[in-house]
Amino acid sequence: MILTKETLSAGPKIGTGEGVAHSKRWYVALVRMHHEKKVAERLDKMGIENFVPVQQEVHQWSDRRKVVESVLLPMMVFVHADPKERKEVLSFSTVSRYMVMRGESSPTIIPxxxxxxxxxxxxxxxxxxxxxxxxxxxxxxxxxxxxxxxxxxxxxxxxxxxxxxxxxxxxxxxxxxxxxxxxxxxxxxxxxxxxxxxxx
Incomplete structure (x- = not known):
């Protein structure tokens, strides 16, 4: 999904899901170290929307510099899924569980x-x-x-x-x-x- 400034300011229907009848929610899947992008690629093939936050960093050495892409939240992948898809993601050997609030049993939902x-x-x-x-x-x-x-x-x-x-x-x-x-x-x-x- 490509976000534009018009999308951001489009009002409550973006943030609250008003008028949209679906059961998909954003969750945080906890994955094996350095497997964020591999999990994302597999989710893409399954048609499950996901998001791995990355940003570019400049690494400087004495003789050269290189721009690298780093994961902002290591060992985490945001997954936009319905109940059925949410269970399918847990079948990955590289996914341990979903982030859960202390004292709760259901995965935390990111609005x-x-x-x-x-x-x-x-x-x-x-x-x-x-x-x-x-x-x-x-x-x-x-x-x-x-x-x-x-x-x-x-x-x-x-x-x-x-x-x-x-x-x-x-x-x-x-x-x-x-x-x-x-x-x-x-x-x-x-x-x-x-x-x-x-x-x-």
């Missing part, structure tokens, strides 16, 4: 809206995406209005003294990218002190 924002961020961000699994205080809800991530809705947070746009993913923490404060606007209500200072 469609979170997946749309996460994939959009990976597709369009010019900055490296980092996953923050540590508890992160909720930031102000904002919309990006400048730069390649224009249209993205997320939270404005501060990590290690830097302002970032964050997209939360159930059980996985936050996907974060550097974001100048002046590139966002608050959604509803007045500007926070942080946003006010950026325009003074």
């Amino acid at each position: 469609d809206e979170q997946m749309v924002r996460f994939r959009f961020m990976l597709d369009y961000s010019e900055e490296a995406i980092c996953m923050n699994s540590a508890p992160l205080a909720r930031g102000e809800k904002v919309r990006v209005i400048k730069g390649p991530l224009t249209g993205l809705v997320g939270e404005l947070v501060t990590v290690d003294g830097k302002s970032k746009i964050a997209v939360r993913l159930n059980m996985l923490g936050c996907a974060c990218a550097d974001m100048p404060v002046g590139y966002v606007e608050p959604i509803g209500g007045e500007k926070s002190n942080k946003l006010k200072k950026s325009i003074l």
